[in-house]
Amino acid sequence: MSVEDGGVPGLGRPSQARWTLMLLLSTAMYGAHAPLLALCHVDGRVPFRPSSAVLLTELTKLLLCAFFLLVGWQAWPRAPPWHQAAPFALPALLYGANNNLVIYLRYMDPSTYQVLSNLKIGSTALFYCLCLRRRLSARQGLALLLLMAAGACYAAGGLQDPGNTLPVSPPAAKAGPMPLHITPLGLLLLILYCLISGLSSVYTELLMKRQRLPLALQNLFLTFGVLLNLGLHAGGGPGPGLLEGFSGWAALVVLSQALNGLLMSAVMKHGSSITRLFVVSCSLVVNAVLSAALLRLQLPAAFFLATLLIGLAVHLYYGSH
Numbered sequence: 001m002s003v004e005d006g007g008v009p010g011l012g013r014p015s016q017a018r019w020t021l022m023l024l025l026s027t028a029m030y031g032a033h034a035p036l037l038a039l040c041h042v043d044g045r046v047p048f049r050p051s052s053a054v055l056l057t058e059l060t061k062l063l064l065c066a067f068f069l070l071v072g073w074q075a076w077p078r079a080p081p082w083h084q085a086a087p088f089a090l091p092a093l094l095y096g097a098n099n100n101l102v103i104y105l106r107y108m109d110p111s112t113y114q115v116l117s118n119l120k121i122g123s124t125a126l127f128y129c130l131c132l133r134r135r136l137s138a139r140q141g142l143a144l145l146l147l148m149a150a151g152a153c154y155a156a157g158g159l160q161d162p163g164n165t166l167p168v169s170p171p172a173a174k175a176g177p178m179p180l181h182i183t184p185l186g187l188l189l190l191i192l193y194c195l196i197s198g199l200s201s202v203y204t205e206l207l208m209k210r211q212r213l214p215l216a217l218q219n220l221f222l223t224f225g226v227l228l229n230l231g232l233h234a235g236g237g238p239g240p241g242l243l244e245g246f247s248g249w250a251a252l253v254v255l256s257q258a259l260n261g262l263l264m265s266a267v268m269k270h271g272s273s274i275t276r277l278f279v280v281s282c283s284l285v286v287n288a289v290l291s292a293a294l295l296r297l298q299l300p301a302a303f304f305l306a307t308l309l310i311g312l313a314v315h316l317y318y319g320s321h
Contacts, residue, residue, distance in 0.1 A: 014266075014270065019270070019271075022263055022266060022267070023267070023275075023279060025259075025260075025263060026260055026263040026264055026267060026279050026283075027279050027282045027283045027286060028283075028286055029256045029257075029259060029260035029263070029283075030260060030279065030280055030283030030286070030287075031282075031283035031284065031285065031286025031287040031288075031289075031290060032256060032286065032287075032290055033253065033256065033257065033260075033287075034287055034291070035287065035290040035291050035294050035295060036249060036252060036253045036256065037253055038291075038294075038295055039249045039294065040247060040249045040250045040253065042245075046245075047244075047245030047246075047247075047250075048243075048244060048245035048246050048250060049242075049244075049245075052242050052243070052244075052246075053250065053253065053254055053257075055242070056242070056254045057254050057257045057258045057261065058258075060254060060255060060258035061219060061222075061258045061261050061262060062219075062220065064258060064259075064262060065216040065217075065219040065220045065262070066216075066220065068216040069214070069216050069217065069220070084211055084213065084221065085220075085221035087207055088207060088218075088221040088222050090203060091200050091203055091204045091207070091222075092222060094196050094199060094200035094203070095200055097196055098193055098196045098197055098200065101189055101192065101193045101196075107182065107183040107185050107186025107189065108181060108182035108183065108186040108187075108190070112181070112182050113190065114155035114156075115151075115152045115155045115156055116182075116187075116190055117151075117155075117190065117193070117194065118148045118151035118152050118155070119148070119190075119191070119194040120193070120194040120197040120198055121144055121147055121148045121151070121277050121281075122144070122148060122194075122198075123194045123195050123197065123198030123199075124197065124198035124201050124202060124273050124274070124276075124277055125141075125144050125198075125274065125277075126198060127198045127199050127201075127202040127203075127273075128198075128202050128205075128272070128273050128274060131202050131203070131206060132202065132205070132206065139316050139317070140316070140317050142316055143312075143313040143314075143316035143317035144274075144277070144313070144317070146309050146310075146312055146313040146316065147277060147278070147281050147309070147310065147313045149309055150281060150284070150305075150306040150307075150309035150310045150313065151281060151284065151306070153302050153305050153306045153309065154284050154288070154302060154303060154306035156302060157300045157301070157302020157303060157305075157306070198273075201268075201273045201276060202273050204265075204268055205268045205269075205272060205273045208265065208268045208269040209269060215265060215266055215269055218265070218269075219262060219265055264276060264279070267279065274317070278313070278314060278317070281310050281313070282310060282314070284306060284310070285306075285307050285310065288303050
C-alpha cells in the first residue's frame with residue numbers, strides 16, 4: 001500500500017518506512033479492539049456505558065491533537081481558518097447516524113448482518129469513483145470483490161469456542177443459536193448503513209485533502225464529534241456514570257481507539273478510502289489470532305480461506321501500480 005495511493009502533493013507525506021509502520025499499527029489496533037473489549041467483560045457483560053467509551057475516545061483524540069500542536073510537532077497556522085471547521089459537521093453527523101443504526105439488528109440475526117455489512121466495501125468504492133472522480137481498473141475492481149468475499153467468508157465461518165460447537169464472535173455471549181433471518185426493513189436499513197458508511201469515509205477523505213492544513217488541526221475541527229457524542233451520552237437516560245465500571249482494559253480500549261482514529265485520519269489524508277478498506281480487512285487476521293491467543297477461540301477453516309483471499313486482494317490491487 002504505497003503512499004502514492006490517492007495522495008496529494010505538498011501535504012507533508014510520511015516516508016515509506018513511516019507510512020508502512022502507520023498502516024501496521026492501525027491494522028493491529030483495529031484487530032485488537034474486539035478481543036480487548038471482551039477482556040473488559042464482567043459476568044459476560046460490558047460494565048460501562050458504550051456511549052461513555054465513545055465520548056472518552058473522542059475527548060482523548062482532541063487532547064492528543066491539542067498536545068501535538070502545542071509542542072510544535074505540527075505547525076500551527078498564524079491565523080487558523082476556523083470557518084473551515086464547518087464542513088466537518090457533516091461527517092460527524094453521518095458517523096453519528098450510522099452508530100445509531102444498530103436498531104436494524106432487531107430485524108436480522110447477527111450472522112446475516114456481519115456477512116451483508118461487507119457491502120460497505122462496494123459502496124465506498126462507488127463513492128470513491130463518483131466523488132473523487134477516480135477510476136478503478138478491472139484488476140482493482142476484482143481485488144475489492146475478493147475483499148468483500150473475504151469479509152463474508154470470515155463472518156460466516158466465525159470463531160469457535162472449544163466448549164461450544166456453534167460459531168461465535170469474540171465478544172459474543174454463549175446464547176442459543178439464532179435462526180438466520182432478515183426482514184425487508186432490516187435489509188433497507190442495512191443498505192442505508194452501507195451507503196452512509198461509504199459516503200462518510202469518502203467525504204472525510206475529500207475534506208482532508210482539499211484543506212491544506214495540518215492534520216492535527218483538522219482533527220481538532222472534528223470536535224463536532226465530541227459535541228454529538230456528548231449529546232448522545234447525556235440523552236441516553238439513567239445508567240452508569242461516565243467512568244463507572246472502567247478498568248485498565250477499558251482504558252486501553254479507549255486509548256487504542258483514540259490513537260487508531262488519528263492514524264486513520266492520516267491514512268485518509270495521505271492515502272485513500274480504499275487504503276482504509278484494506279486496513280480494516282487485514283485487521284480481521286489480527287482479530288482472529290488475538291482471539292485465539294487471549295480468548296482461546298478456535299480458528300475454523302474459513303479463517304484461512306479469508307486470509308488467502310485478503311492476501312490475493314492486496315496483491316491484485318497494489319501489485320497493479
